[in-house]
Structures are given as C-alpha cells and as structure tokens.
Amino acid sequence: MEKKKNTVKEKKLEAINAYWEKHCTCGLREGAIQAVPGNGDADAQILFIGEAPGKKEDFEGIPFIGSAGKFLSEMLASIHLKREDIFITNVVKYRPPENRDPSPEEKEACRQWLVDQVKSIDPVLIVTLGRHAMENFIPDRKISEIHGKTFCMTFPDLGMRNFFCLYHPAAALYNGGLREALKKDFKKIPRLLRKIQKEKNSVTN
Numbered sequence: 001m002e003k004k005k006n007t008v009k010e011k012k013l014e015a016i017n018a019y020w021e022k023h024c025t026c027g028l029r030e031g032a033i034q035a036v037p038g039n040g041d042a043d044a045q046i047l048f049i050g051e052a053p054g055k056k057e058d059f060e061g062i063p064f065i066g067s068a069g070k071f072l073s074e075m076l077a078s079i080h081l082k083r084e085d086i087f088i089t090n091v092v093k094y095r096p097p098e099n100r101d102p103s104p105e106e107k108e109a110c111r112q113w114l115v116d117q118v119k120s121i122d123p124v125l126i127v128t129l130g131r132h133a134m135e136n137f138i139p140d141r142k143i144s145e146i147h148g149k150t151f152c153m154t155f156p157d158l159g160m161r162n163f164f165c166l167y168h169p170a171a172a173l174y175n176g177g178l179r180e181a182l183k184k185d186f187k188k189i190p191r192l193l194r195k196i197q198k199e200k201n202s203v204t205n
Helices: 007-023 055-060 067-078 104-121 131-137 169-173 176-186 189-204
Strands: 046-050 087-090 125-129 150-155 159-166
Touching (some): 125 189, 159 176, 159 189
Antiparallel strands (some): 150 159
8 A cells, every 4th residue: 555645744844954955054055056955755764864965966956866876776675665665864965075074063064954854754763874874873883883783862852763773885885795784784674663663562552
C-alpha cells in the first residue's frame, strides 16, 4: 500500500527551509550557488545526514545526486527502499569551496536549521553518513570503531534520538574494504528499525 503524504509535515518542513534560506548566517552561502536543504519524505522513518553538498548538489539544489548518491540509491534498493521513502540532508546546507571539510563555525551556523528539520520530521532512526555527520552528534569517537553501531542520545534541543553510524558513500566508493563494510552495515537497517519501533510501542502501550 502506498504511504499517504503528510501534507501538514510537508508544509512545516517547507516553511523551515524557506525561513533558514533567508536567515542562515553560514559564511559558505557567499560562495555557493544555492542552499541544499535536503529532499525526500517529510514524514520519513529514516533520516540520513551527510556532511555537505558537492558541486553537482550545489548546482541542482538536491543532496546526494552524484556518484555517491547513486551508490546510496543502490544500497537503499538492497533493503527495498527508494529515495522517496527516506529524507536526506547534510550537516551544512551550502557547498564548501573545493569540497573542503566544513569548519566548526560553519557547522554551528547551520545547526539550528538541522535541529528544526529533525524535530519536524521526527524520524525513528537517524543514520549519519561519514565522520562529520557522526561527530555532530557523537563527538570524540572514531568512525572506524563505531560504524555499524547504534547509539541512543539525548540532547537539550532534540530530545532522545536513535543514531546509526555509517561510513560515507563517497569514501567507500573507491575503497573496497570500506565499501563492503558499508554494504554490510546498511543491511542492518530494517532489523534495527523494527527493533526500535517495537521498543517504542512497548513503552507507549
């Protein structure tokens, strides 16, 4: 059965993105073509968060549409999901020059935008893609040590959230070891989602 669109959430998310496109103070916006707020289902159970838009994403205004995005779509298909079933965004909403790493100040300037998105979508599971997305929520850890693991974290501005850490598809594209680790970790998502939902239902019932 096709999932019904939650137009209330869609409109709320559109309003959040419209607001922050005007008011975000991130310095990266000066050199970017446009903001890349994210796309997908505003009522998604799974929210994917990457690092930052690249050149193609900056041009099109859509995240993960290059080779890494194609790889991500392939992995979604492996667990019977499509891009339309999830929501995907980045820690920073503007492309850093020459695709450099975003600075702490740039990430902080975009943080409230991301927080508002998370609270509006209210996903069952947040999947971080790569080191920068992971460190935004789980600092002082190495992705090589915690990829494929789940963390339940509580934040003053986000409440309690479940996180699942993965290598970034771009890093895994040309590294056979990372690629296989990412594909293996990705396959855990459906079972993990069911487990979290079951736990959530047992608490509310």
